[in-house]
Amino acid sequence: MKRAIPVLVLTVAGLIPVWRYAPSTDTSSTTEVAEPASTPSTSASGGTSNQVVAGSTIKTEKGPVQVEVTFDGDKISSVRMLQQPNHPQTKAAVPKLIAETLTAQSADIDAVSGATITSEGYVESLQAAIDAKPASSSSSSSSSPSASAAASQVVAGSAVGTEKGTVQVEVTFEGDKIDAVRMLQQPNHPQTKAAVPKLIAETLAAQSADIDAVSGATITSDGYVESLQAAIDAKG
Numbered sequence: 001m002k003r004a005i006p007v008l009v010l011t012v013a014g015l016i017p018v019w020r021y022a023p024s025t026d027t028s029s030t031t032e033v034a035e036p037a038s039t040p041s042t043s044a045s046g047g048t049s050n051q052v053v054a055g056s057t058i059k060t061e062k063g064p065v066q067v068e069v070t071f072d073g074d075k076i077s078s079v080r081m082l083q084q085p086n087h088p089q090t091k092a093a094v095p096k097l098i099a100e101t102l103t104a105q106s107a108d109i110d111a112v113s114g115a116t117i118t119s120e121g122y123v124e125s126l127q128a129a130i131d132a133k134p135a136s137s138s139s140s141s142s143s144s145p146s147a148s149a150a151a152s153q154v155v156a157g158s159a160v161g162t163e164k165g166t167v168q169v170e171v172t173f174e175g176d177k178i179d180a181v182r183m184l185q186q187p188n189h190p191q192t193k194a195a196v197p198k199l200i201a202e203t204l205a206a207q208s209a210d211i212d213a214v215s216g217a218t219i220t221s222d223g224y225v226e227s228l229q230a231a232i233d234a235k236g
Helices: 004-020 088-104 116-132 145-149 190-206 218-234
Strands: 032-034 050-054 064-072 075-083 152-156 166-174 177-185
Touching: 050 116, 050 152, 064 116, 075 088, 088 116, 152 218, 166 218, 177 190, 190 218
Parallel strands: none
Antiparallel strands: 032 075, 050 064, 064 075, 152 166, 166 177
């Protein structure tokens, strides 16, 4: 009986490290890949500001494809999917396409085997975002400090689902001024097509989302205003 007590104590002591062990969890995203952790971010200390640019919506046989690119100066720091086909091949291909983009720092990347259609749509939307990125003001900032403050900023509003279809706008700001608005998504209806130019014209005049709905296109107008306000709120 006396020998059993030390054995019991040693058994309990050996279990303590097991009880204290906690397994790690992996919460990595499959729709957005940022720059590898081995390269430190210097955007805050280097004085460069991030620019977020949405590429055009590309319609493919599998579904619409649209990317959003974040630039740190002239460097592509991350890519996020705004729209993509709901297919297993696409979900598997997207991380590979984004990883290739971050490595190549351009749209000159190879298609992913088994997801050629999505790959082509991705590359086209990516190139559109790269082309739409305003020129970096870092080279002229020393001679004209006010130029960087008034640099263009492109912000995509939220995609708003309506009874007629999805509505999403993209706003280009020059400093604090709304310089341009374009539709990323809109219902394919004659009333919508007629209303959009009026809504954009009202936005540029009002310089806000406080605009009137267009008669005959109230649903689209409401979605437009909601997406526009989201873009204004998201502007840095």
